[in-house]
Amino acid sequence: MMTKEILSVSDLTKRFGNIVALDRLTLSMSHGIFGLIGPNGAGKTTLLRVLLGLIKADGGEAKVLGLDVNDESFDIRRRVGVLHEHPIYPPSLTAGRYLERVSRLYDARGDPSELLELVGLLDAKQRKIGDLSAGMRQRLGVAQALIGKPELVFLDEPTSNLDVMGRTELLRTILHVHESAGVSFCIISHVLSELERICSDVAFINAGRAVVVGPLHEVVSKFAANQYSIVVSNPRLLCAELKNMDCVVSAEVSGIKTVTAIVRAGDDELIQSEIERLAKLKGVEIYQIAKASSLEQAFLEVMRSE
Amino acid sequence: MSDRLRRIRAIFEFELDVSFPFPSAEALSIILATLTALYVVMQGFVFSFILFPPSSVWGYVELERTVWSIEHADLSSLTMPIGSMMLLLIALIPLLSAFRVAGPIESGVLRAMLSYPIRRRRLLFLKGLQISLLTCLPITVGALAAVALYNALSISIESFWVLVSLWSLAFAILSSSFLLSVITRSSAKAAIGGMAVWFTLLIVALFSHFPVIFRGILNPVNLTINYFTGTNMVGYVYTDAVFGDVLLSIIGTFLMGVVAFLLSIKFFDGVEL
Numbered sequence: 337m338m339t340k341e342i343l344s345v346s347d348l349t350k351r352f353g354n355i356v357a358l359d360r361l362t363l364s365m366s367h368g369i370f371g372l373i374g375p376n377g378a379g380k381t382t383l384l385r386v387l388l389g390l391i392k393a394d395g396g397e398a399k400v401l402g403l404d405v406n407d408e409s410f411d412i413r414r415r416v417g418v419l420h421e422h423p424i425y426p427p428s429l430t431a432g433r434y435l436e437r438v439s440r441l442y443d444a445r446g447d448p449s450e451l452l453e454l455v456g457l458l459d460a461k462q463r464k465i466g467d468l469s470a471g472m473r474q475r476l477g478v479a480q481a482l483i484g485k486p487e488l489v490f491l492d493e494p495t496s497n498l499d500v501m502g503r504t505e506l507l508r509t510i511l512h513v514h515e516s517a518g519v520s521f522c523i524i525s526h527v528l529s530e531l532e533r534i535c536s537d538v539a540f541i542n543a544g545r546a547v548v549v550g551p552l553h554e555v556v557s558k559f560a561a562n563q564y565s566i567v568v569s570n571p572r573l574l575c576a577e578l579k580n581m582d583c584v585v586s587a588e589v590s591g592i593k594t595v596t597a598i599v600r601a602g603d604d605e606l607i608q609s610e611i612e613r614l615a616k617l618k619g620v621e622i623y624q625i626a627k628a629s630s631l632e633q634a635f636l637e638v639m640r641s642e
Numbered sequence: 643m644s645d646r647l648r649r650i651r652a653i654f655e656f657e658l659d660v661s662f663p664f665p666s667a668e669a670l671s672i673i674l675a676t677l678t679a680l681y682v683v684m685q686g687f688v689f690s691f692i693l694f695p696p697s698s699v700w701g702y703v704e705l706e707r708t709v710w711s712i713e714h715a716d717l718s719s720l721t722m723p724i725g726s727m728m729l730l731l732i733a734l735i736p737l738l739s740a741f742r743v744a745g746p747i748e749s750g751v752l753r754a755m756l757s758y759p760i761r762r763r764r765l766l767f768l769k770g771l772q773i774s775l776l777t778c779l780p781i782t783v784g785a786l787a788a789v790a791l792y793n794a795l796s797i798s799i800e801s802f803w804v805l806v807s808l809w810s811l812a813f814a815i816l817s818s819s820f821l822l823s824v825i826t827r828s829s830a831k832a833a834i835g836g837m838a839v840w841f842t843l844l845i846v847a848l849f850s851h852f853p854v855i856f857r858g859i860l861n862p863v864n865l866t867i868n869y870f871t872g873t874n875m876v877g878y879v880y881t882d883a884v885f886g887d888v889l890l891s892i893i894g895t896f897l898m899g900v901v902a903f904l905l906s907i908k909f910f911d912g913v914e915l
Binding site: 385388389390391392410413414418420422423424425426428429434437438440441442484 | 648649653757759915
């Protein structure tokens with residue numbers, strides 16, 4: 337039977353000496369694909385280590401699949417799969433042999449060949465891991481995370497070392513596994529555009545605290561609904577002029593030719609035509625104007641206010 | 643094969659594959675064990691016994707006296723090669739522990755391993771088993787080769803006690819090396835610290851200024867052999883050791899190992915990965 341709330345963390349605290357890695361962190365995750373987002377040092381990997389029982393929290397409680405991380409970490413690890421940010425593999429073992437070795441550690445086992453095919457590594461089954469490219473090793477990491485037929489998979493930066501094609505393929509694989517086998521995923525990543533494509537829920541973590549938790553569309557519409565990304569010939573001039581407009585809350589030069597503006601809620605078409613009129617008046621050419629309601633914009637907005 | 647045994651075997655194999663297969667410490671121990679075994683086979687048990695223990699001397703009179711005492715002590719040829727080699731090889735146990743326990747902690751291998759359904763205590767036991775096999779297997783092979791050559795296949799009761807004292811000492815060194823590895827979490831500190839501590843203690847155990855029991859607990863092998871030969875390794879007569887001392891020193895060393903092992907389990911449970 338599927339556990340509805342597969343991950344719940346309440347007031348979780350973890351200190352390393354004087355450094356507070358997790359500061360009364362509270363969040364929960366339901367069945368689906370969950371994105372854990374935060375700047376470097378925010379506490380994402382520390383949270384993962386606590387959830388796997390690799391380190392003990394100083395306070396609070398955490399449950400994975402309804403199991404307590406302090407008392408039932410072995411049972412948790414039987415039911416989850418993990419891909420760490422810096423995975424370590426025995427270089428002299430072949431990819432196929434490695435998956436066989438890992439599969440024997442679990443009660444329920446996936447077929448190594450099937451999983452290698454799923455991640456596009458079947459041809460490399462007999463190749464030694466030491467001879468695989470970084471991207472191939474990353475895909476092997478995803479396969480080993482799935483070998484124990486897990487209910488939940490933690491992926492820490494799964495698309496690092498992958499090229500654009502590899503990233504797209506991996507995201508497709510995650511979606512496929514989620515839809516076909518009902519496996520939930522908790523993905524830690526800095527590439528927000530990728531998370532935006534597959535996540536149902538997200539959490540923003542900063543300085544060990546969960547600052548935003550919720551369904552992806554709600555988070556984006558709440559924090560990035562009224563943002564415009566404007567590609568122009570003279571961004572500094574337009575930015576200065578936009579700041580004087582009543583309907584503009586804030587504006588900043590966000591790229592070599594780009595201005596990002598947050599406007600007050602209102603008629604989108606009217607606001608857009610106002611911006612275009614102002615640009616024309618000041619002799620600034622607009623190449624592109626579009627709403628920038630992305631997860632990245634929402635994240636930046638939240639982090640800016642933190 | 644039961645599920646439990648199958649799982650233990652899977653962890654054992656996986657651990658061997660993942661934790662730096664065949665590192666230099668293992669290679670060194672096997673080379674030394676092989677050389678020692680060859681030496682034993684070539685020279686015979688008496689000379690190997692004289693040459694290998696760290697307390698050996700080269701003076702002719704002491705040598706003759708020691709050979710005489712061994713010949714009259716009813717110790718079988720099986721005991722002496724094992725005793726000689728064990729004393730040499732147990733010094734390598736801290737090195738092997740450091741590579742097998744502290745090394746994986748600092749390199750992140752243990753974090754990767756314990757993300758799988760593997761119990762920490764089971765893993766520690768298996769690591770201990772691996773080190774025991776690596777040190778004891780070559781010794782046994784060498785000893786059997788010596789026995790086969792010198793036709794003394796029987797083990798006397800005196801030899802039995804020497805063997806027990808050897809295993810007791812090896813267990814204590816293994817446990818304390820584990821403890822040091824888990825506390826320091828650094829292979830360099832654990833290896834150097836472990837070897838330094840044990841060499842110091844083994845040397846301290848040779849000084850007659852300390853009580854017999856104290857020396858016996860630090861090095862029960864020395865005390866047991868001395869008791870049965872009637873002299874210590876440098877030829878001087880022991881007058882104060884009785885069989886009760888031998889027994890107490892073996893038990894004391896073993897208990898010291900048990901305490902160290904329990905502490906290492908406790909600390910290993912809390913190691914942050």
